[in-house]
Amino acid sequence: MASSEERDTKEREHKEEKEVEKGGFIEKVKDFIHDIGEKIEEAIGFGKPTADVTGIHFPSINLKKADIVVDVLIKNPNPVPIPLIDINYLIESDGRKLVSGLIPDSGTIHAHGEETVKIPITLIYDDIKETYSDIKPGSIIPYKIKVDLIIDVPVFGRLTLPLEKTGEIPIPYKPDIDVEKIKFEKFSLEETVAVLHVKLENKNDFDLGLNDLDYEVWLAEVSVGGADLTKSAKLEKNGISYIELPITFRPKDFGSALWDMIRGKGTGYSMKGNINVDTPFGSMKLPISKEGGTTRIKKNKDDGGDDDDDDEE
Structure with missing residues (x-):
């Protein structure tokens, strides 16, 4: 007659065999369902986008x-x-x-x-x-x-x-602009052709490729209009660049301020507009402005001025 310990052992072994068989059956069912699912997907052509x-x-x-x-x-x-x-x-x-x-x-x-x-x-x-x-x-x-x-x-x-x-x-930042001087190319009371010598400071951590500039300039509170940029320029990141902008105006419109301009005492100016630039991130249109600035006017020697180059940039 088998002892109680032997009976427990046999029962435990039989139970384990049943569990193995059950587990194997469940796994087979899972595999079958998975295979059927894949075949259905293949048959109807569904897949994950x-x-x-x-x-x-x-x-x-x-x-x-x-x-x-x-x-x-x-x-x-x-x-x-x-x-x-x-x-x-x-x-x-x-x-x-x-x-x-x-x-x-x-x-x-x-x-x-x-x-x-x-x-x-x-x-x-x-x-x-x-x-x-x-x-x-x-x-x-x-x-x-x-x-x-x-x-x-x-x-x-x-x-x-x-x-x-x-x-x-x-995160763009607008450049600072200053007119360092105005140099006459042709001077008369009726029409004067001059060049603005402009300093632009690029305060951005990236270069600006200057393609176009639309602006208006006031000299001694008289608008002298603006002009197109004659050539493109590169404004180095966190750097200062110099460009030349042509203008044409009538000095006789300035009244008494004309004499200070002719004597080279300097003249007040304001400037406002926008620059169109290329950047590593695409094109941008950035505003420029300067209110209440003061600049010098220099004339060519042919017009009775002192056109030296000691103060050229």
């Missing part, structure tokens, strides 16, 4: 804001269109949120097709500077864009496709 950030553009950047467009390429391998339910986006810098938002009902991706979805984002600089006082105008800051695409796919259900992209974005 994919997405990738293919580009980031800055259509417009000025002192107030930056317009950003994120290009996302979505591929749909399925035989039916897929609705793009929501797009969640977030831009952060060093872990700090700069802007976030949601775009609902963003369209449909065609069956067996691919489509580039453009996500427009606007970054307001005042909001950033008010929140993070250490972010200074003229600087370049790192950014990370996070995008979640929420789609509804038959068989799979609702899916979220997370995307990330990093880069740099500028």
